[in-house]
Amino acid sequence: MNKGQLTTFEKIKANYNSLSKAGKKLADFVLKNPEKVIRMSISELARIVGLKSESTVVKFYRNIGFSGYHDFKVSLAGDLAGKSILHSYKDIYINDSVDNVKKKFFSSTIRAFHDHLEKFTDKLLEEGAKILSSSNRIICLGYGASAAIAKYAAFRFSVFDKEIFFSEDSHFNALILRKLKENDCIIAISYSGETKDVIIPLEHRRGAKLIAITGNKESSLGKISDLVFEVKIEEISMRTDALISRYIQMAIIDILFTILVINGGEKVLNELTAARKSFSHLKF
Known part of the structure; x- marks a missing residue:
């Protein structure tokens, strides 16, 4: 200071x-x-x-x-x-060595995954997969740092026989969210759960299911959601975002993706194989 x-x-x-x-x-x-x-x-x-x-x-x-x-x-x-840059189970300070930063990040991440292992119950994950499976269209919503996770979700779910939508433009998203249908599903990602561009267009949605990935289930986003994955990391950041939480958010997407693949059986496995083949020309 x-x-x-x-x-x-x-x-x-x-x-x-x-x-x-x-x-x-x-x-x-x-x-x-x-x-x-x-x-x-x-x-x-x-x-x-x-x-x-x-x-x-x-x-x-x-x-x-x-x-x-x-x-x-x-x-x-x-x-x-x-003087702490990041407090996440173990403080990282401006005079820490590269080795200390590495060890603290890895140990904090491991602990975060362990802390959430029981928090995300089988019932919660199965319900999330059920909502996604029954949806014709999946809209992935997030801004700032959360946009990276929303984009990742859109990429992962694009292998399924569903319409997938992602945009970082809040105006474009507002137009899409005005035309929600009963079989649509929105995956909304906001660590604070108070991002206005996420919450306001979703408050009066009709029929569409809302899955939230947020740091506070009692937030405005959590309260209007059908299903909430609460990713709560005890970290204090000076000028950084919730770093470790993003690893957990990405894991939630991957777990839901894997459940859908397993539940989809051979048909989905064939779709996954076809998707991988579509990338083959991009590799030497």
Whole structure:
């Protein structure tokens, strides 16, 4: 942190007297529970503090100098982490050697997979595969870092005899999502579960099933979904996204893909073989 630059905690204390009664209540909660706040969606924070609406949270972070809730949480996480670049089971610091970074990433990833092994039950995965199997069209939705996982999902499921759609253009997606059909399925990926471009077009969908992969099942996305895969990693990032979580998100896609292949029998295996052959001319 630059000399003279206030921490998030100092900004809250400096502006405390100018806050409303509800704002002070929120400030007190943030100061006492910063570790919890950085893992909460804006709706979850408002609910737990006992506020009437999310607008109080918006006024709070704007009053202390932040333009968005995400910026506020990232700054708060940075204050907690100090010189830590990433806190994910094991802190990674700016003076770590390449060997330490490698070992910490691998050990943290292994632990993350182990922690989610029992969390994703057979019933949950079977239900996800059932929804995908009965769908005529699969729409993969995600922006920013989540777009990479959504694109990967679209690529994996494209081997099946289904219409697959993916785009990083939110306007194009909004048009597609206006014309959802009963046998459509949306796979929506958002770590925060509060991405407006994902949530708003899906709030009033008709008939189509929604599978969410998110870091918070109580988020806005989680609440409107038919099925939720909650990928929750205890990591604090200063200026990075939820790194380890993306490995788990990709694993969910691969597990669902494999279940569909197994359930599809010889027909799907033949489709998979044909798909592989279509790439043969791209290799020496």
